[in-house]
Amino acid sequence: MIGRVAGRIDYRGTDHVLIDVRGVGYLVYCSERTLSALPGVGGMAALYTDLLVREDLLQLFGFPTLVEKEWHRLLMSVQGVGAKASLAILGALGPEGVGRAIAIGDWNSVTAAKGIGAKTAQRVVNELKDKAPLVMAMGAAPPPAPPSPDTGEVIETVLVAAPATVPPSPGAQAEALSALTNLGYSPGEAAGAVAQVAGEMPEGTTSDLIRAALRRLAPKG
Numbered sequence: 001m002i003g004r005v006a007g008r009i010d011y012r013g014t015d016h017v018l019i020d021v022r023g024v025g026y027l028v029y030c031s032e033r034t035l036s037a038l039p040g041v042g043g044m045a046a047l048y049t050d051l052l053v054r055e056d057l058l059q060l061f062g063f064p065t066l067v068e069k070e071w072h073r074l075l076m077s078v079q080g081v082g083a084k085a086s087l088a089i090l091g092a093l094g095p096e097g098v099g100r101a102i103a104i105g106d107w108n109s110v111t112a113a114k115g116i117g118a119k120t121a122q123r124v125v126n127e128l129k130d131k132a133p134l135v136m137a138m139g140a141a142p143p144p145a146p147p148s149p150d151t152g153e154v155i156e157t158v159l160v161a162a163p164a165t166v167p168p169s170p171g172a173q174a175e176a177l178s179a180l181t182n183l184g185y186s187p188g189e190a191a192g193a194v195a196q197v198a199g200e201m202p203e204g205t206t207s208d209l210i211r212a213a214l215r216r217l218a219p220k221g
Contacts, residue, residue: 002026002060006046009039015087017062019045028062029083031091037064052083061087067138068095074135078127080120088113089124096183101125102132103214133207136179173198176209185217193217 005028007021016029017038028047030038038045047062048069061083063069068090075086075098089098092113101109102125110121173194180190190213197212198204204212 001051002049004046004048005060005062007044009041009043009045012038012041017045019047026060028060029087030062031087033091033094034062034064034068059083063090065095067135070135070138071095071098074128074131075124078120078124080123085113085116085120088115099132099136100183100214102128103136103211104218105129106218130207133179133210136183136210172204172206172209175206176213179206179210180213180217189217 005019005021005026007019007026009017010020010025011018012035015032015035016027017035019026019028026049028049030047034047047064048066049060049062050069050072052059052061061072063072071090072083072086075081075089076083081089089110093101093109097109101107105125107118107121107125110116110124111118116124176198177187177190177194180194181187185193193213193216194209197209197216201208201212
């Protein structure tokens with residue numbers, strides 16, 4: 001399986017790029033958000049990829065981070081959400097916005113994605129609400145060294161999933177705080193929310209703390 005491509009952009013389409021890796025061209029489909037961040041033709045780019053395999057189709061999808069790639073795989077597990085819909089959701093909200101919307105049950109935000117109706121958005125939130133904090137916690141971990149686009153390498157990236165549960169420990173609060181700050185909350189408001197919910201659930205796991213803190217930080221009214 002192709003886990004990453006790195007090379008020169010030879011062509012840019014409306015929903016994909018052609019990346020030349022040492023003479024081999026890889027057609028990689030991306031969200032609008034990812035495409036807008038990539039350089040123009042002739043520039044160097046590196047993307048983590050997920051390969052969709054069907055009887056009549058082999059299609060690569062590209063993501064700037066492993067966390068966004070995991071969100072894509074998770075969104076694809078929801079009934080009625082295919083690759084195109086997943087990229088639309090990630091393009092509209094970004095990985096942080098997807099995590100926040102699912103964690104606090106804000107399905108209306110998911111409908112901001114092109115082609116995503118209320119029923120599908122509600123299904124995304126309902127089916128992924130217990131899994132979202134685990135992926136969000138992945139973003140709290142120290143990121144791997146950024147992929148180097150000038151090597152032209154194609155490597156397989158093995159993504160180790162977070163455990164189903166995290167044993168209660170003092171580290172759970174630190175991990176929840178890191179996840180919230182990565183989502184864009186200031187350290188002060190994130191620390192206040194985590195401290196409050198940790199006091200209410202002293203044996204809460206990292207996932208428990210993230211969910212509760214996001215509910216507390218959500219706009220009222």
